[in-house]
Amino acid sequence: xxxxxxxxxxxxxxxxxxxxxxxxxxxxxxxxxxxxxxxxxxxxxxxxxxxxxxxxxxxxxxxxxxxxxxxxxxxxxxxxxxxxxxxxxxxxxxxxxxxxxxxxxxxxxxxxxxxxxxxxxxxxxxxxxxxxxxxxxxxxxxxxxxxxxxxxxxxxxxxxxxxxxxxxxxxxxxxxxxxxxxxxxxxxxxxxxxxxxxxxxxxxxxxxxxxxxxxxxxxxxxxxxxxxxxxxxxxxxxxxxxxxxxxxxxxxxxxxxxxxxxxxxxxxxxxxxxxxxxxxxxxxxxxxxxxxxxxxxxxxxxxxxxxxxxxxxxxxxxxxxxxxxxxxxxxxxxxxxxxxxxxxxxxxxxxxxxxxxxxxxxxxxxxxx
Numbered sequence: 389x390x391x392x393x394x395x396x397x398x399x400x401x402x403x404x405x406x407x408x409x410x411x412x413x414x415x416x417x418x419x420x421x422x423x424x425x426x427x428x429x430x431x432x433x434x435x436x437x438x439x440x441x442x443x444x445x446x447x448x449x450x451x452x453x454x455x456x457x458x459x460x461x462x463x464x465x466x467x468x469x470x471x472x473x474x475x476x477x478x479x480x481x482x483x484x485x486x487x488x489x490x491x492x493x494x495x496x497x498x499x500x501x502x503x504x505x506x507x508x509x510x511x512x513x514x515x516x517x518x519x520x521x522x523x524x525x526x527x528x529x530x531x532x533x534x535x536x537x538x539x540x541x542x543x544x545x546x547x548x549x550x551x552x553x554x555x556x557x558x559x560x561x562x563x564x565x566x567x568x569x570x571x572x573x574x575x576x577x578x579x580x581x582x583x584x585x586x587x588x589x590x591x592x593x594x595x596x597x598x599x600x601x602x603x604x605x606x607x608x609x610x611x612x613x614x615x616x617x618x619x620x621x622x623x624x625x626x627x628x629x630x631x632x633x634x635x636x637x638x639x640x641x642x643x644x645x646x647x648x649x650x651x652x653x654x655x656x657x658x659x660x661x662x663x664x665x666x667x668x669x670x671x672x673x674x675x676x677x678x679x680x681x682x683x684x685x686x687x688x689x690x691x692x693x694x695x696x697x698x699x700x701x702x703x704x705x706x707x708x709x710x711x712x713x714x715x716x717x718x719x720x721x722x723x724x725x726x727x728x729x730x731x732x733x734x735x736x737x738x739x740x741x742x743x744x745x746x747x748x749x750x751x752x753x754x755x756x757x
Contacts, residue, residue: 421454424456428456440464452480455484459481462474462475462494462498463494472502474498475495475498478494478498482495487518489515492515493525496508496515505533505535509536513529521552523553527545527557530542530549530558533545534561537568543565546561556591559585563575563578563579572602576596576599579599580596587615590616590620590623593615594613594623594625594629596612597610597616597626597629610630613629613630617630622649624650627653628657628660631643635666640670640671647663647667651664657687658684658687658691661680661687662684662691662693662697664680669697669701691721692717692721695715696718696727699714699715703734703735706738708738708739709739715728724755725755729748729749730752733746
């Protein structure tokens with residue numbers, strides 16, 4: 389009895405493997421959305437050809453009712469420059485889901501790119517009703533009003549955009565609105581706030597520097613242009629502006645060193661070659677000056693300033709017939725500048741055409757009064 393008892397006490401349980409729990413079956417996505425993740429993946433990888441194949445299969449399966457597939461197809465078409473086709477597809481998305489502000493925004497964007505700014509405004513307003521605090525909608529409304537030259541509403545919507553979220557390009561656009569409305573002081577205030585918000589934005593610094601330069605505030609202009617060049621030494625706009633300031637003060641060699649840097653970035657810039665030409669003119673190297681100015685004229689044949697400078701250099705070289713040719717062309721492009729008529733009169737006097745010279749002098753006096 390005792391032996392049986394011991395045997396019973398020390399008998400160990402048989403080891404058994406625990407039953408494996410089955411992983412829960414992944415829920416099947418509705419057929420309409422089954423490939424959305426794959427479409428998205430190929431789109432963000434910019435593999436547009438594969439993306440279009442998947443979209444085609446998805447739309448065949450869903451009888452053209454997959455909103456996301458249509459949306460991405462429209463985005464791809466817009467990237468390929470097929471704006472009208474993209475517009476039609478975005479309109480289909482808006483019909484499938486009329487409560488989506490994104491769909492309406494994309495319809496408005498395609499209309500904007502087609503130059504239909506008034507129609508775009510209507511869709512942006514519709515999108516704004518669905519999503520009031522959207523910076524993009526307010527910014528683009530300002531842009532649309534800017535292009536139809538309704539500066540009051542453009543300013544209003546750009547200011548709303550800045551209240552929602554500060555962006556460099558909204559500041560830039562608001563500044564442009566003020567400049568075109570003739571409100572230079574307001575534009576400067578906007579650009580000052582923009583520079584405070586984004587002190588390393590070279591475009592903002594350069595624009596503010598150029599405005600100060602136009603107003604004759606050379607110290608402030610130089611300060612902002614210098615900051616722009618600190619952050620981007622190859623910023624050709626800032627280089628040109630800084631070079632022109634040095635040129636104005638007679639520092640031709642320093643200005644030329646600046647222009648050499650700019651020439652690497654923009655070798656076909658008409659203002660650059662115009663300024664280089666006038667540097668050579670200041671150094672009394674007239675042949676080199678004419679060569680550079682003629683290159684500027686070739687690149688921008690309707691720039692009256694280049695023609696004016698060519699006329700001036702030819703007058704200095706006593707080539708009066710050539711001077712008359714360039715000054716006449718400049719007057720045709722800018723007939724309201726008295727100084728052009730005065731130089732033309734000098735050329736005509738030396739060509740012994742005293743009657744027309746007298747008329748030119750009289751016109752110059754009339755315009756200067």
